[in-house]
Amino acid sequence: MASAADILRLPPELVLRVSSNLNTPDLGAFRRTCKQIETNLFESFAREFFTKRQFMIEHVSLAALVGIANHKTLAPYLTEVIIGCDYLSHHEQRSYPHLERDLSGQIERGMFTETGQARDMLVDAFSNLPNLRTVGLRDYNGTGRYRDGETALWRSYGWSTGLSEEDLRITGRETLKLGTATPDFIFPLLLFALGQAASRPAHINVFLRGQRLPDKSFNVLAGYMYPKVEPVLSKLRTLLLSLNDSVSVSSHDAPHDNLKRFLRHTPVLEHLRLNFRPGMDANTLLEWLGPPLHGSVQLQYLTTLDLGLLSADPAVLLPIISKFPLTSLSFWKVSLQPRDALGLLPDSNTWSLFLKRLGNFISRPSEFKTLMIGYPVDGSRTTSWVRDAGAVKFASRITTDANGEKVFEDLQSQVTYRKHFGSDVRTWLEDLALRTHLPDQSGQEDDSSDESEEEDSDLDAVEEIIDVDDDDEDA
Structure with a gap:
C-alpha cells in the first residue's frame, strides 16, 4: 500500500488520476491529507463541484x-x-x-x-x-x-x-x-x-x-x-x-x-426554445412569431429554434422558418395538424409533404448546420402524440418486395442532419420526405423503433442531439 509520502512524490497528473477513482466523501478526505495534495487537486475539484x-x-x-x-x-x-x-x-x-x-x-x-x-x-x-x-x-x-x-x-x-x-x-x-x-x-x-x-x-x-x-x-x-x-x-x-x-x-x-x-x-x-404542454395547440403564438402581421417580434439574430410537444399547422410553421436566419432547427414530438385539410388526399402523409416544402423555406441553406426531428406525429390522423396511428417513422432505406411494393426498412423515430463537406440540407430533406412513413399504412410490424421513449420527455431530454448537453453536469 502506498504511503502519503509516496503519493507526494507522484507528478500532479497522476495524483489527479488517483483522485478520479474516489467517491465524493473519500475525495474530501484525500484533499485534507496535506496542503500539497490540496494544491494539486484544487483546480479540478473547483471545476467539478463549483x-x-x-x-x-x-x-x-x-x-x-x-x-x-x-x-x-x-x-x-x-x-x-x-x-x-x-x-x-x-x-x-x-x-x-x-x-x-x-x-x-x-x-x-x-x-x-x-x-x-x-x-x-x-x-x-x-x-x-x-x-x-x-x-x-x-x-x-x-x-x-x-x-x-x-x-x-x-x-x-x-x-x-x-x-x-x-x-x-x-x-x-x-x-x-x-x-x-x-x-x-x-x-x-x-x-x-x-x-x-x-x-x-x-x-x-x-x-x-x-x-x-x-x-x-x-x-x-x-x-x-x-x-x-x-x-x-x-x-x-x-x-x-x-x-x-x-x-x-x-x-x-x-x-x-x-x-x-x-x-x-x-x-x-440567438437561440430560442419553446417546449409546450404535450399536444398543446400553439398556432396563436406561432402566428405571432412569424412574419410581421400584428406587430410581431423581429429577433433578427435568431439562428437556433427548437420547438417541442406542440400541435401546429404546417402553414404556420413554414413562414417562421423563412423569417429568421436559422442555422439550426429542432422538432421534438411535434404534431402537424393542418387546419384546412380539404386539399389532402385520404392517404396523404402530412410530414412527408411538410418536409418536401421545408427546404425551400430555409433562408440560408449553405450555412445551415443542424436539423433534428424526433417522434413526429401526423395530427391529421390522431389527437394523440405517441405510439398510435399518427406516429411517423423514418426508414433508413427503401426496397421493393416480390409484388413490386415499397418496403420501408429499419424504421426510426428520430433523425438528425449535421452539415459536413459536400452535404446540403435541402437535398437531405427531399430524401427524408421519401423515407417518411406511417407504419399503420402498410400493416407491417415495426420491430426497429426506439422503445425507450418516455411519454413526458421533451427537448431537454435529448440535449446531446442539439449540442446543449444539460445532463453533462459540472457541479
Whole structure:
C-alpha cells in the first residue's frame, strides 16, 4: 500500500488520476491529507463541484450560494446557477429529528420569500459572481454524477440538511423526497434579482418536466420591475422555456400576451426554445412569431429554434422558418395538424409533404448546420402524440418486395442532419420526405423503433442531439 509520502512524490497528473477513482466523501478526505495534495487537486475539484451548482429557495441553500459568491477563490469558477423547484418538506422534518434540530435557526420558507429575504440573498450572490453566464430553473435533479455511481444525481444544495450518514443509509440517498414548489413565482424572482444585481447572464434555461410556466410568470415588464428587468432581457442570447397555455392575468388578454411582450425585449436573442404542454395547440403564438402581421417580434439574430410537444399547422410553421436566419432547427414530438385539410388526399402523409416544402423555406441553406426531428406525429390522423396511428417513422432505406411494393426498412423515430463537406440540407430533406412513413399504412410490424421513449420527455431530454448537453453536469 502506498504511503502519503509516496503519493507526494507522484507528478500532479497522476495524483489527479488517483483522485478520479474516489467517491465524493473519500475525495474530501484525500484533499485534507496535506496542503500539497490540496494544491494539486484544487483546480479540478473547483471545476467539478463549483462550475455549475443547484440551489433551492430555502435559507440554508441560498446561504451556501452567498458563501460561494463571497469566496474570492471559488466565485470566479461559478458560471451557472440553477434554482430548483424543490423545498424541504415539513413531513421529512417531522420524520427525522436531525432536520428539526438543524433547521431550528433557519427562516421558515413562506416568510423567507414573502419578506423579500430570498430575493435579497439572490441579489447578494449574483452581484458577486463575475463570470456568471447561465441562470437556470428546473424541477428535477440532473444525472451525470458518475463519481458516486451511475445512478447518483446532482441535487439542490441543502437537500440532506440535518440528515446523518446513518439516516441517508437507511432512507437511501435517492429515495428521500422533497416538496416541489410551483415555478410560477420563481422565474420572475430570478429575473428581478438579476436586474437588481446588475448581472447580465447570456443564457436563461427553464427545464420543467412537471408544471410549465404560465403566462403570468412573464409579467415582469410593468411597474418597479421594468427598469430592473429590461436590461437583463436586452442582453440575453439564449432563452429556453417550458410553457403552459394559460392566459394572462386579465381574462380579456389573449394567450401568451405577457410572453409576447417579454420576447419583444430580447433584441439580440440567438437561440430560442419553446417546449409546450404535450399536444398543446400553439398556432396563436406561432402566428405571432412569424412574419410581421400584428406587430410581431423581429429577433433578427435568431439562428437556433427548437420547438417541442406542440400541435401546429404546417402553414404556420413554414413562414417562421423563412423569417429568421436559422442555422439550426429542432422538432421534438411535434404534431402537424393542418387546419384546412380539404386539399389532402385520404392517404396523404402530412410530414412527408411538410418536409418536401421545408427546404425551400430555409433562408440560408449553405450555412445551415443542424436539423433534428424526433417522434413526429401526423395530427391529421390522431389527437394523440405517441405510439398510435399518427406516429411517423423514418426508414433508413427503401426496397421493393416480390409484388413490386415499397418496403420501408429499419424504421426510426428520430433523425438528425449535421452539415459536413459536400452535404446540403435541402437535398437531405427531399430524401427524408421519401423515407417518411406511417407504419399503420402498410400493416407491417415495426420491430426497429426506439422503445425507450418516455411519454413526458421533451427537448431537454435529448440535449446531446442539439449540442446543449444539460445532463453533462459540472457541479
